[in-house]
Amino acid sequence: MDVAIFEERPEEGITIMNGNKFMLNAKGGLDPIGNVKEQYQLEDQTVRKCIAYAREASARITRLKTNTFADLGALDALLAEKFGAKIGGKKGNRTYQSYDGRMKVTVQVSDQIVFGPELQVAKSLIDECLNEWSAGSRPEIQAIVTRAFNTDKEGQVNRSDVFMLLRLEIDDKRWNNAMEAIRSAIRVTGSKEYVRFYERASINDDWQAITIDLAKA
Structure with missing residues (x-):
């Protein structure tokens, strides 16, 4: 009984069986490469080439982030030990x-925030205000409230618009109670650090960000 000889080349998307080349299809089966249209082969090759570049870039960015935080952390520790000095303010921005x-x-430190059940109390109070004001309320206030409590794809309220409500000066006890409820609803669950790089040709020139974001490259 003959034994089939397999050789897989995942980077090429090719499987060789008994000297014949096959391509794995989306259903998990193997199609003889001669039966796969040339346009599909070309598309497959192009996608695999792009993905290889993306994997390499992702790995380099991961190394960049890891090495950057390690180097800056080592500098912070050295300054603290040798000079008793610390770079950055209370929030950790450096x-x-x-x-x-x-x-x-x-290095910028951003708080990760969620809202507790008090937010629903705030919404009820705000709805009372809007229903009573209806004709007299400014349309921009209604728009901010609508955006603030519309949830995104993750089911989260729009945080920036919720905070914008806190900036509105409205002389109404229910509104002010709602704002207090919003403040009570804020929960800081952690923080995340972001690192950014800048350079300029001379000290008289503006800072230019070194682009790492693919969308801005």
Whole structure:
């Protein structure tokens, strides 16, 4: 009984069986490469080439982030130990700059926030206000309220618009109670650090961000 000899080349999307080449289809079966239209083969090759570049870039960005935080962390520890100095403010935002003032690295700490059940109390109070004001309320206030409590794809309220409500000065006890409920609803669940890189030709020029975001490249 003959034994089939397999050789898989996943990077090429090819399986060789007894010397014959096959391509794995979307249903999990193997199609003889000669039966696959040339346009599909070309598309397959192009996608695999792009994905290979993307994987390489992703790995490099991961290494960049890991090495950057490790280097900056080592600098922070050295300064703290040797000079008793600490870079950054209370929230942990930090800026590191080259001696010639032409390069800098910034680390920004952003709080991760969710809202507790008090937010629903706030919404009820705000709805009472809007229903009573109806004709007299400014349309922009209604628009902000509508956006604030419309949930996104993850089911979360629009945080920036909720915070915008807190900036509105309205002389109504129910409204002010609603704003207090919003403040009570805020829960800080953690924080995340973002690192950004900048450079400039001279100290008289504006800072230019070093682009890492694919959408902005």
